[in-house]
Amino acid sequence: MQDLANDFEIPTALGFPALFEIIDGSDIPDLSARERRILAGAVNFHTAIDSHRPLRFNVYDGVDELTPRTTDDRTFDGRTRVFRNRRFSFVARATEPGSPIEGSPRFDALVSPAQRHLYVSPDEVLTRDPRRWEPRDPLRRVARRLRAAAPLVYDELRDLELRRHTGVLHKPATRRDYPAEFVTGGQHEEDRLILAGPAAPTAIPAVIIGVHWFELGGAERWAFETVRLARAAGLLPIVISNVDSHHPYIDRAELEGALVIPMSDPTGSSQPPGQEPLLRYLLERFDIRGVVVHHNQWLYDRLPWIALSRPDVPIVDSTHIVEYRGGGYAMSAVLADRYISTHHVISPALKRWMTDSQAVDPKKIVMSPLVGLTVDRAEPQFREPAADRPFxxxxxxxxxxxxxxxxxxxxxxxxxxxxxxxxxxxxxxxxxxxxxxxxxxxxxxxxxxxxxxxxxxxxxxxxxxxxxxxxxxxxxxxxxxxxxxxxxxxxxxxxxxxxxxxxxxxxxxxxxxxxxxxxxxxxxxxxxxxxxxxxxxxxxxxxxxxxxLSHTPASSWFEGMVKEWSMSQPSS
Missing domain, CATH: 3.40.50.2000 (Glycogen Phosphorylase B;)
Incomplete structure (x- = not known):
């Protein structure tokens, strides 16, 4: 497949499509493809939201249990013991400036230093089971010891506690009214709602795809497949993750040619409500033809802002499961229902929940199963156990x-x-x-x-x-x-x-x-x-x-949709 970066003249840095150029990178050591991609993704984020000046990036050593720190609020001021042992530094700047962000006192104070602090975990951490941060809450410590000593008892107690949260799953949730959050009495009454400006007529056609993380499970395989299909349709995939991880699969082949931004949590202060600096930069620099959400809460929370900024851009969410605790991502999709064009579900059971329990318009729901992602769908044959090995x-x-x-x-x-x-x-x-x-x-x-x-x-x-x-x-x-x-x-x-x-x-x-x-x-x-x-x-x-399988497979449905997006008129 031809390199999309060359097709669209996307700049590259650290070997990957990038929003930035490196001005001084003489100290950057040899890094693996995974390490470079995580680093490039972090710099994508910071240069996008602070695009009018060069930034110095300081990269540090860390410990096994620490996942990469790429975009969270501490990467701006470095005020954590995580950033003790500096490995190297370099200077980079955005290749194209974006619109100035009016910001807020909190935002302005956060981004004022012209340097950022990052940690990228080494590949060696993937070869062992990294220790996790020990919980400080005494109750959580007791629960963890109980799980280790008596896992089934722990599971029973956990399930009993979860039953308290299932009632909300069976009655329609109140949909989110985003503009009302910025009026007097609203959640963000002290913030201003400022939408994205128009993209240039020559902007590159792109699609924003929100993923959970760059690990490999059923949902992730499907998310990576949608990245591949978007790229094959001639669109630049802009892939944003929002859950902390070592991202062992961030250099998978399906992500080749994609612009990747792996976030670390929390990024609250750097994304003032109503302005959304990262998304504003992306919407104004690229011709966004569609938005796809795969279990990414950061992006779910911002779908209303995107929908108001680009009313004609289709927004699609893909959900797999109703979580017992409040519904999980399926409930996030319901809450944002008025701003979503299409709900993709992978099973009849999930479709029934959306229509019967949550009163989602059936016309907005596409039920397409995930088939053919990992195996050849030739007619299968039952396999008898081998005689030379145990059952x-x-x-x-x-x-x-x-x-x-x-x-x-x-x-x-x-x-x-x-x-x-x-x-x-x-x-x-x-x-x-x-x-x-x-x-x-x-x-x-x-x-x-x-x-x-x-x-x-x-x-x-x-x-x-x-x-x-x-x-x-x-x-x-x-x-x-x-x-x-x-x-x-x-x-x-x-x-x-x-x-x-x-x-x-x-x-x-x-x-x-x-x-x-x-x-x-x-x-x-x-x-x-x-x-x-x-x-x-x-x-x-x-x-x-x-x-x-009588329903259209998800890959076929999505492939047809992104082809339509690639042939649509530029978004305004």
Whole structure:
């Protein structure tokens, strides 16, 4: 594919499309592609919101548990012990000045120094399980110790607490009225609402894409695919993340040619309400043809400002799951409903929630499943277990609370007590991977449960698996379910989210931690001993998948949409 940067004459710096040029970079050492891209993204942000003068960037050493500090308020004044050991410095400035920001006393004071302070974690941190900041709240410390010692009890207590927040999910939420926030009595009554000015007639066609972070899960695979499709349609993708991370996949091929801005939290003082310096710069410098939101709260909060600045620009959000605590990103989409052109959902269950519970206009909803992102959708065939190895059950997912790998590990321990011939694989990375490894060791499962990280292709695990177990505490519709079916592997799952759209009742277990462990283990034992039952489950899941696939796949729908955007008239 031809380099989009050359097509549109986008400047490059540090090897990537950039909003800036380096004036003095003699001290910049050799950095990896990932490190350079994070650094370039940070400089993109700072030169965009302070585009009329050169800025000196000081880059520091840090510690393992510290994620990159790129845009948060402390990067302006450096007032934190994080910025102790300076590695190198350089000077850069925006290649094009933007409109002056009228700002506020708080904003003016923050940006007044002509230097910034950054930290980019080294690649070495990705080879181990980085320690996280210990919680200072005594209650959180107790909760963390309880989770380590008795994970299922912790899960039960957490679920009990979450039930207090589910009531709001079943009645329509009050939509956000953004202009009213700036009048007397409004949330931002002391701030001014100043919208973006027009873009130049020769501005480069672009699309703003908000992502969660540059890690790899189901939602992220889809987000990266939309970046690739936007670029293929001739649009410059401007990709903004808003969740702290080491961003191990920020240099993925799908992001080639994209302008990337990885934010660190919080960025409140640098983005005064009603003015939005970063977005204002982007809207005035580029011909923005569309906006797409993938689980990015920073961008959700600013959709009204974009919609008022560019009323003719389509705004699309893509949601996968209704979180138990207040609805999560799906609720963020509902709150911004009047400013969103199209809601993309990946499952019938989520569409029903939006229409039936939240009164979203069905005409604004597109239900397109995520299929074909990771596997070839050729007609699958059921795969019998290999005769030369034990029956194998796999868990594939992030080592995170939502995926509840502890349920799988405890179910494996229960199965092993009844049948020592069954083998297990836990495949995935994440912030809880060290804890999961400890659970496996403490459960006496070191020789029974094999741990795999993302260095091993998921396809290898699927090829060895005879059954996939999804033990999540909450879900949308997992890509791993679709992957397993394509490999001829049946799936059992907790009855959460939209999993029931593709897994029938006989493959579902209750989501409560102790019941989930007990019934998952019983189902594994039953299916390991009954090939006919296992085949029947897979065949029924394939039938349900075919029903789901009668809808246009998300990639095909999005590809057609961005082609229309690329051929539309320039936004004003």
């Amino acid at each position: 194998t059950v796999a868990f594939v997912g992030r080592m995170a609370r939502q995926k509840a790998p502890e349920i799988f590990v405890e179910a494996a321990r229960r199965v092993h007590r009844a049948d020592e011939t069954v083998r297990f694989i836990v495949h995935g990375d994440g912030e809880h991977q060290g804890w999961v490894n400890d659970l496996i060791d403490r459960g006496g499962l070191a020789g029974v449960v094999e741990r795999r990280t993302s260095e091993v292709p998921v396809s290898e695990t699927m090829t060895e698996a005879d059954l996939l177990a999804v033990t999540s505490a909450n879900e949308g519709l997992t890509l791993t379910t679709l992957e397993a079916l394509a490999f001829g592997v049946p799936v059992i799952s907790t009855d959460v989210g939209a999993q029931s759209d593709i897994v029938p009742a006989e493959g579902l277990v209750p989501a409560g931690p102790h019941r989930a462990v007990r019934e998952t283990a019983d189902l594994i034992l039953a299916l390991s001993r009954d090939p006919a039952q296992r085949r029947a489950l897979w065949e029924k899941e394939i039938q349900m998948e075919h029903s789901l």
